[in-house]
Amino acid sequence: MIELLATRYAYVTFILLISIGLYMVIASPNLVKKVIGVNLFQTGIFLFFVAAAYVEGGTTPVVPDDPAGPALAVVSPLPHVIVLTAIVVGIALTAVGLALIIRIYTEYGTLREDVLREVRTND
Structure with a gap:
C-alpha cells in the first residue's frame, strides 16, 4: 500500500486537494474562503487530468520521419x-x-453566509 502511494503521489495529492476544497466550500461561512475552496477543487481536477494523461516513455504526437520505424507510445x-x-x-x-x-x-457589510441570510430575510 505504501509503495502504491509513493508511486502514485499525484493521485494522492489530487484526492487531498479535492477533499480540502470541498470541505472549505461546505464548512466555511465566509464567501472568500468558499471561492478559495472552489479554486482548490479545480486545481485537484486539473492535476487529475494531467496525471491521467501521463504516459511512461511517451513521445510527442508528431509524424515521424520514418513511418515504418518502431511504434512508440504517444502522449x-x-x-x-x-x-x-x-x-x-x-x-x-x-x-x-x-x-x-x-x-x-x-452592500451588506459582511461576508458571512449566515449573517447574509439573516439580513436578507429581514429586508
Whole structure:
C-alpha cells in the first residue's frame, strides 16, 4: 500500500486537494474562503487530468520521419489543452465571483453566509 502511494503521489495529492476544497466550500461561512475552496477543487481536477494523461516513455504526437520505424507510445495533447482552457475559465469565474463578493460586502457589510441570510430575510 505504501509503495502504491509513493508511486502514485499525484493521485494522492489530487484526492487531498479535492477533499480540502470541498470541505472549505461546505464548512466555511465566509464567501472568500468558499471561492478559495472552489479554486482548490479545480486545481485537484486539473492535476487529475494531467496525471491521467501521463504516459511512461511517451513521445510527442508528431509524424515521424520514418513511418515504418518502431511504434512508440504517444502522449495525447487533448487533456493538456482541456486543462489550459479550464484554467482560463476558472480564472474568469474567480474574478467574477470576487467582484460579486466585493459588491455584497459594500452592500451588506459582511461576508458571512449566515449573517447574509439573516439580513436578507429581514429586508
